[in-house]
Amino acid sequence: MSTAALAEPQSPASSLQVIKRNGTLVSFDPAKITVAVTKAFLAVEGDQVSGSARIHDSVARVTEQVVQAISRRLKAGGKVHIEDIQDQVELALMRAEEQKVARAYVLYREAHAQERASRAAPVEAHPSLTVKQRNGQVAPLDLGLMKFQVEQACGGVDGVDAAAVVNEALKGLYDGIPEADVLSALVMTARGRIEQEPGYSQVTARLLLEQLRMEAAGALALPLQASLPSVYPQALTAFVHAGIRYELLDEALAAFDLERLGAALKPERDGQFGFLGLQTLYDRYFLHWQGARLELPQVFFMRVAMGLALREDDPNARAIEFYNLLSSFDYMASTPTLFNSGTRHSQLSSCYLTTVGDDLEEIYGAIRDNALLSKWAGGLGNDWTPVRALGSHIKGTNGNSQGVVPFLKVVNDTAVAVNQGGKRKGAVCAYLESWHLDIEEFLELRKNTGDERRRTHDMNTANWVPDLLIERMRRDQDWTLFSPSDVPDLHDLYGNDFRTRYEEYEARAARGELPLHKTVPAKQLWRKMLTVLFETGHPWITFKDPCNLRSPQQHVGVVHSSNLCTEITLNTSAEEIAVCNLGSVNLAAHINGGELDVQRLERTVNTAVRMLDNVIDINFYAVPQARESNLRHRPVGMGLMGFQDALYQLKLAYSSPEAVEFADLAMEQISYFAIRASAELAAERGAYPTYEGSLWDQGILPIDSIQLLADARQDGDLSVNTEARLDWTPVRELVAKHGMRNSNVMAIAPTATISNIVGVSQSIEPAYQNLFVKSNLSGEFTVVNPSLVAELKAEGLWDNVMVNDLKYFDGSVQQIERIPAEIKARYATAFEMDARWLVEAGARRQKWLDQAQSLNLYMAEPSGKKLDALYQLAWERGLKTTYYLRSLGATGAEKSAPVQAAPAPQVCSIDNPDCEACQ
Template sequence: MSASSAPAAAQPAPVTETESLQVIKRNGTLVAFNPSKISVAVTKAFLAVEGDKAAGSARVNDAVQRVTAQVVQAISRRLKAGGKVHIEDIQDQVELALMRAEEHKVARAYVLYREEHARQRAHEAPVEAHPHLTVKKANGEIAPLDLGLMKQQVELAATGLEGIDEGSLVDEALRNLYDGIDESEVLAALIMTARSRIEQEPDYSAVTARLLLEQLRLEVAGALDLPRQQPLPELYPQALRAFVATGIRYELLDEALAAFDLERLGAALKPERDHQFGFLGLQTLYDRYFLHWRKARLELPQVFFMRVAMGLALREDDPNARAIEFYHLLSSFDYMASTPTLFNSGTRHSQLSSCYLTTVQDDLESIYGAIRDNALLSKWAGGLGNDWTPVRALGSHIKGTNGQSQGVVPFLKVVNDTAVAVNQGGKRKGAVCAYLESWHLDIEEFLELRKNTGDERRRTHDMNTANWVPDLLIERMRDDAEWTLFSPSDVPDLHDLYGNAFRERYEHYERLAEQGEITLFKKVSAKQLWRKMLTVLFETGHPWITFKDPCNLRSPQQHTGVVHSSNLCTEITLNTSAEEIAVCNLGSVNLAAHVVDGELDVQRLERTVTTAVRMLDNVIDINYYAVPQARTSNLRHRPVGLGLMGFQDALYRLGLSYASPEAVEFADLAMEQISYFAIRASAQLAAERGTYESYPGSLWQQGILPIDSLRLLREHRRDGELDINTDSRLDWTPVRELIARHGMRNSNVMAIAPTATISNIVGVSQSIEPAYQNLFVKSNLSGEFTVVNPSLVRDLKARDLWDNVMVNDLKYFDGSVQQIDRIPDDLKARYATAFEIDPRWLVEAAARRQKWLDQAQSLNLYMAEPNGKKLDALYQLAWLRGLKTTYYLRSLGATGAAEKTAPVAAPQPQVCSIDNPECEACQ
């Protein structure tokens, strides 16, 4: 089955250009890359498993073609236009492609075949270690390979780590070298070799990161004209000074950074904190975050964190002291600022905010002005949420031309294409979400925007969509009653109403329609519309389900406006209008870092949250605003969104299963602590800096905290249809008294964002997500990375269960532990993955957090085998529990679902308190 030695066979389908690629064979020689050999190897793998019936099989032939194409594309992506790849790397990709094709038996046979041949080679005469190899230096000089340096680099990278075989790591890297190789490629070979071992031993992630750090040190030293052989502790202070000077000279950095005491700041740097990185984290920073000039990086990791801290401390009374304080928080990984802040802090374009929310008015000037604003905001790395409800529906009268409107959908196609064209400064994809309220006459067509069938001119495949659902629709659906769709041009005030006021006005318009005074409307079954929402959500992942009334009735700012939508990731709930574009500035507490010795370290959490809120408040004044409406809104209300990440890792450290009452209680406990410290920090800032402008009349000013606002929501729910735990553990009296004396600095303080990238940097689980898999290949803009759950490995090692067979079993079962017989039941429960957990546990934990939040949370829901009844029960439960928003619904294909075991048990009555035989959520 060797992909290098098999004879030619059926040619694969045309794939990526490969003419310039070369393969390093095990004896160190180079040969041309031949995709047909992969086809032969894969065909033999099928024959070994399925016997003669595989020969000539159309299914097998198709699988061979697809696997071959995937392998060639993966190798070509890695090496771009040209380069060299080792035969072992090709075989790794064959194995991975077979798994992705769900040919698990064939993949397992392929793995066993490779292991057997590796053992045979080990007993044969060893290949010479190439002591005669030479390298070509940057100046063209040919010199002997410094084998001692390679060994030293590996030894330093492995310091303090267990399970690292330094000798074999060097030997395997040597196999990837050839005579005359560029000197720069030697370290790259060590990195690639260490990277390939992460799945067997998680500590190789740290080894790979440290080798990458050495490569980065050499690159930065060359770019800043610093001594290349200087160790990092000595290099760092010089690197900070040189970076600031160079960055200003190249017009990358704000000239104000030169005013800092760089000697003092350089002395405060902690080079040892570089060893906190895993490979994925450092590679992500290297590829996307470090400032560079002509492709050469100018920042080392601790200089990067200090640059961000300096940018956030520019307007402090003592900027040097605050910069050091902010640096320590960031570099300790206790807290991480959002991606736009990390990208742009301290630069000449300090667009630090994460989210922008707009309301589009019903005229062409406003519509195309909103699209222009989208482009400008996206250019500087902002995620966008657009409220399109005011725009008149299809068939509405246009007074100026005496014609009929084409409705919302054609404009959304333009929004979609704008998001594709303006890709956040070339750093990440442009992203926008359109919201539409569920009484809009175009809602049924809006639901189909992401479908793969129909008129392509009325499809938006690259943007997100979300339903803005009023409680009245849920009530009508539960009653199996009718629902009326209107054009906003006929019912303009519905857009700004919620709660009982919305109900009364909506019913008034229904009476006008019945009397013939409104002619453009449509009556539908509320239950059928709801089912269509859920069906399309399952089929396309959109539109997401978000709830208008909880967002508004619990909003601290309901005295100044209306929340018309959420944002790109459904965690922001701020007012928007024609005059104001809502802006939110995000950052996340690393909850896992605050679990020490099996319990939450409250004092450390207090320090983290207090400093984090100050950093977020600073963003508002330093921020670059691409459009004036955003500046007006942000300076008037000063909202921030402190969130969290690493929830799943925190549970691992506590020894808890996500699907457990104890995990739900911990979600409650942790969020109450964060809420307490965040609200108190904002009040303390108000004492120091003053309240935000629109504070008078807010819920804060009325003494109504987020936990109290649940009462407002219950009052507007029919028959009090709100079922949520309202217990608290802390004495909130001091916080209430502080607000009464000093007010609040920020209109909104908390929101839980997805943290997709910053959690990778820190090396913890995303946001509030359950573990997706325990071993999988992660693909992002930085490439493909093997991700193994270090907590699982640690627990398996403690029970002498971690070995190569376990690695292969995890691969075979797609990272699931449920079908591996030798894993104990307690570990199967603790390491159940997202699709193995009943999704009601996610809702229960989210409901406990939501009661403490003044905004919302990005809540993904996972369901292995969705059906209409399950979806209906799940989203009704989310509504009953008072959630403001939900995010993606993620499901498995039929094949994947069939391979999963039964989910971990659903919440019991003590958790699911609506234990009622008539309630579908409890059946």
Template sequence: MSNSLSTTQTATAVPFASFAEPPVAFESGYRIIRRNGSVTPFDTAKIGLALTKAFLNVEGSTAAASRRIHETVSSLTIEIVTALTRRAEAGRTFHIEEVQDQVELALMRGGHHKVARAYVLYREQRAAERAKAAPTPRPEEPLLHMTLADGTRVPLDMTRLQVLVTEACQDLADVAADDILAETRRNLYDGIKETELALAPVLAARTLVEQEPNYSFASARLLLDNLRREALSAVYGERQQATQAEMAQRYAEYFPKYVRKGIEAELLDPELGRFDLHRLAAALNPERDLNFQYLGLQTLYDRYFLHIAGTRFELPQAFFMRVAMGLALREINREEKAIEFYALLSSFDFMASTPTLFNAGTTRPQLSSCFLTTVPDDLDGIFKAVKDNALLAKYSGGLGNDWTPVRGLGAHIQGTNGESQGIIPFLKVANDTAIAVNQGGKRKGAVCAYLETWHIDIEEFLDLRKNTGDDRRRTHDMNTANWVPDLFMQRVTEDGVWTLFSPDETPDLHDLYGPAFKKAYESYEARAAQGVIKVFRQVRAVDLWRRMLTMLFETGHPWITFKDPCNIRSPQGHVGVVHSSNLCTEITLNTSLDEVAVCNLGSVNLAHHVTPQGINHERLARTVRTAMRMLDNVIDINFYTIPEARRSNLRHRPVGLGLMGYQDALHTLRLPIASEGAVAFADESMEVISFHAISASCDLAAERGRYPSFEGSLWSQGILPIDSLERLSEIRGGLELDRAVTLDWSSLRERVMQVGMRNSNVMAIAPTATISNICGVSQSIEPTFRNLYVKANMSGDFTVVNPALVHDLKARGLWDEVMIADLKYFDGSLAPIDRVPDDLKALYATAFEIEPSWLIEAAARRQKWIDQAQSLNLYIANPNGRKLDGMYRLAWERGLKTTYYLRATAATHVEKSTLKGTDGKLNAVQVAPAPASHNFEVRACSIDDPTCEACQ
């Protein structure tokens, strides 16, 4: 064997010595399982040795090369150790091949492709040599022991392990229990801790997800065994465990004990103990535990299930029933309604928003999702608004603040005879408050600041998220959004002049929109020209627009939202003004100094209501009817942290029914998202949801009474969302949008006028970043991000494979190791893979492969039917100024109320090396530098930024 290896030679062995000192110190008590089953201490020096040998074989051993290799090996070793131990408790044991997988990944990630190739070939050759030299296996496995938490050693029950894995694979196509068991056995050793043994089959199944998506269900079922042991032991007060089959009987026995345990721990509302618990327990459906995918169940475990000092005592069906009971507290037939609500939630046909899931049935039932506030122009009011933010965020509310009334930089302050420092210093305080109040560690506190485009501080506002400049005037954690009036867009189109004002000199602009805003604004421009107004500045409208788009591209903020359509089409214009949207740009409710707008969210799982033949209207109508009742109940049960929120919510009773699983529904219907058929389906599906949501609210009004501010609303005039579209069209002088309807809106319109509405607002499409994970469907109205990638959120990193694509590729004989490798290499895209047929490339086109105009056109057709708005992310490959300008002008022209994140290809990256054995270790979405043609850094939002989860 040669002592040098050229880049063209095949790696066979690496005989070189490493450096004398290990690159990093390691003192955490981790251990390694060798291939012969022995367990040895984790030694980072051996990682450095393997890396050094690999580099020397490829790059040689000159003095210069050795210095460079030493630095590289040190850096890579730290990266490998961090990847292995991240989120792992001290003392965990790793298999030798898991470490080697991380070495391979680190080499690929660092761009050392030749070294990685040599390392891979060397591993393959050594594996072949071991297989050839391996002795005939003994018929009996050695007796292994398991170490319990108290240090007791007991024989390891291999029979139960086999039963558990076999049960987890039952009825799952293309899932092999033997493969999971083989991978699990590889990580067993004598004296293995009980916690490690519980984790071993879960990790084994997760490594196979990229080969077959159904292994995600198997992984979840294996995780369930751990959860059952933890929860049952906590409730019964002694060590317990049960298989899924045993839980068919045990759930009913466990449930009343669980409720009593929660009440004793002062976590559950004592009123839950007054339900007929045995009746509710009999209604639990243990088989629905099998419907979880791994990401969904792990998310629930980490962030939703109730616990005492970190020990979970809540099982999945108990969790759904707890939420259902919490929502049925005020019902007359509350057991009946709790069972109805439970059936809907546990089926995944509908899912309530995260605050509702967190807090329903608890002693602090803050169930609402979003809060919108207006910040007044005085010091007491500003700091009260910041305090309100903290109180609202404490129990998982997402916040939208309207900062437009606060006077701008240079404005006169009468009380001190000084000049204002503008809104920026106060935004910094609000930013830091959001960080400090982190919703109990369940998810990050999050707030979005809105500012109208005529405010004198708008240009500094645009810079808030930049990484350069005075850090005291930056808000790195706060979301920001432009509140754009139509007049500004018209000035941009005309290449006109735009005048910036301080609101203390133009106080009525804040409350005006449409023709009234135009008249007042032009009057103020005339007064400024006459010298009557002191603080103002004029800019070219198109220059400000370009800067808005540039900042959106560079920093991901501020988002573009449109004031006039939000107000002109608002059902509640008779009692107030919409001054902003919320954290995720889907809520459009009135705010004032004495009213904080509140919205209560939940989403229909559209994927469960569509078959290849189309929409299941009967099932969808039934789901929407029950969902609307649940959302309306939130308003009366809710725990309000400030009086302004309670006053507003009880007066107007708004809710926001949305949807998720839209992309999955398109796959079922065989409709490419970039097609006229998909746009038509967006129209059709939203019309059905809108019709049944309005009808359900009308039914609730007949049963419970109209909402107090109903009289004078658009509803009371027989103007439904589809009708309010004409108001916007009339004011703008036309609106190019299909107006077709298919349902009996005339009868519904008459009934709404006669009976009334229970809710001032009924629809809003939120991001569903977390609840769609729970249900195992595509997020909200989002296109497919990637067909194979690693998803990162607060629960960890997870391999995600498009199951519909895998099904189709298998049907055509195209799903194999080569296809998996190609998908990794091409970032989950089918387009560059020649052997994939064109129809599948179109059907499974990913977000950056489609023109954003398709998403805008589909959103415009949905907006016809929605009384609020939708969280619309826009994706653009190879962005430039012309594309961005055309995209956002189209959104305005089509009558959209809001847009959300702009996502650009330069801000994404997917690992191209193997994912096997590394699920939970990678971060697939990273910020990357902009193309060389731009003089700024791309900071567009990562696809799974946990702060985007604050609505749902």
């Protein structure tokens, strides 16, 4: 298509008008785009352009794409700003993969912008621009207020330009715009600048906070013009009374000294929010009535704290203590706790684990329990192993069973229907032991092919793998599948007891006493597990024996599964639904002066364990089996987040021995303080009811329980670092004297949403990308790794060209030549590192945990050989569970190369004699 054709009167773009920088209007002329793009090509390739048909065609395509993009945005004609057109030109060049030309165009724009700034006065608003006020009257636009709001938002933030935000926002305003939309325009303008300067995330959050202040003030009848610090104490009192009146809050909150708590609020802590964090709270967490938010951020944290302090001896003092911890971002409670603390239905727990019985009434009872638990925002883990296999005899009807799979379809659809009370998607994971006769069909539940009646696309699945299967696979031996109706006790056995009984059943099957069984090569089943995991992301690989042999509660039950996110390892039975109550330490907030701030961490953990223990007594239980279990064992799960950000502060690459050592150091400190805090709570409140006979009671701490696993493993198949840095004698003595308040104390959850609120990296995850697009209810915006930006600024390397390089390489720094090698190593992303480093760091954490961790594994170019070696390594290192296997699409792999930050840890798979570590 010729450029001349683009300018014909019939073109949809012919009716468009362009707003120039001085505010005047001119007709849209595509030929000017052609000229500008041609100049950019000339700057890169010189005079070769005139004789190049390829370049001529590229210019024409870019021009056509820009015209089409602008025309789509303004289908019926209208006005577009010159800067918007130039943004579309940049985007078209990037999509055409004309990287050098795009960079030249960026430099051209930047140079001309600087020239204009040096000779022109700032753009002023049109003198006739008006706004429509809430009362319907029309008034002049208050430009002074706009400037004041933006200057306040930019205060103390480096690298941001208040005047530029105001001037750019003015371009998008029109005469008669609703007054409320002016602030929205400022928010959107600041948000659009985040990719150039991460500081604008904080600016955008402050502007959004001003919107929220006006919304809450209107809903609570507070002074609209009052500043946020002055309105906060009034806001807490007004919110509590309104919340009780609207039947949103527990009436017990009115008994607090609201004046004292209001005075304790710290409005300045609102400045910690980035845009994504505050927007997340606004969209999903703040209580609202008839569409209007009733909570401001510090009121929200105080409401959560008050709900957790309801049964304390001095609830006001404890509420302030809990508030200070939450609002400082040193620790964050889990999403259900944030949703529901202080409300009329205080379902604060995160995870529920159930065992499904082999009876129709029990099966549908379990599905009903799933629905009730999911309604109040609980994640579910279901153990389906007891349910008889396909073809098993049904004594009552003299028929044959359809097996587990049809019931899982019902579970899948129930999760979709209930969807956690309308607040987020329903979430459930089904577990099945690897000796179950339905295991092969279970593996295929998430496939996109086959009978849709036997597929579950909306739920998660996980393998519950006994050590014996791994041992058989490594020795290339056979494996036998049974129906649990024939071998019911296998479900409750583990370690050497399982091995002995399993071999007895195999002997019986060989004699013909158990006709319903199937023998397969163990290696074949293992290979299928890994193949399906690669293809569908499920079922996850979790290990039965480490979960049970290291469980503190093995004296009163069996761990039959993990939870939705594979970090919880608690006993379940027909009588007990296991419950876990979660929260996470922000590890990044505890790095000070290049080292771990141990004293601050101690204070955080002490208060956090108390908050978690309070959840158990305050919690709303949807089913009685959950209440019974939680009160008997009182498990909690303290985890961590911001591990990657902590490494950035310490100048450590995730793929390094030093990062593995830090994982060990940090987890030992958290474990030390958490166990001690639970023992101190036992001294104050008493030990949990089933403490007697537990591993704690026997003087066996998590670090000691590794030996129990080693004793059950054969042929030295366990290789775990058991070194300790701290003197654990005082903790051992405290536990021996007072017992433990909680049967389980630690578990590392994914923290996907709460880490967004706090503004740190998720859980123990490596950085996924250094530049990526976030989507929420307000649209999409680009996020750049702020730690990387800070380092590049220090090196004098941060500019618009760098932003576009990061976009081109999908957030990777590895092929950007001007970035120093040490920075490339530190900012290698998840797919640019060897996944074995994740396992090694996970193993160091696991030795200190009484539960498990949500450990995602990343592999850019998976293969059967690599997956086999990786998951065998996880087993050898004593990990209890793994979570998602993430692989990289081929289109994303083309532009970036693996980082050579550090050699892979030297490990070897027994069944992989030609692995790289041995060459």
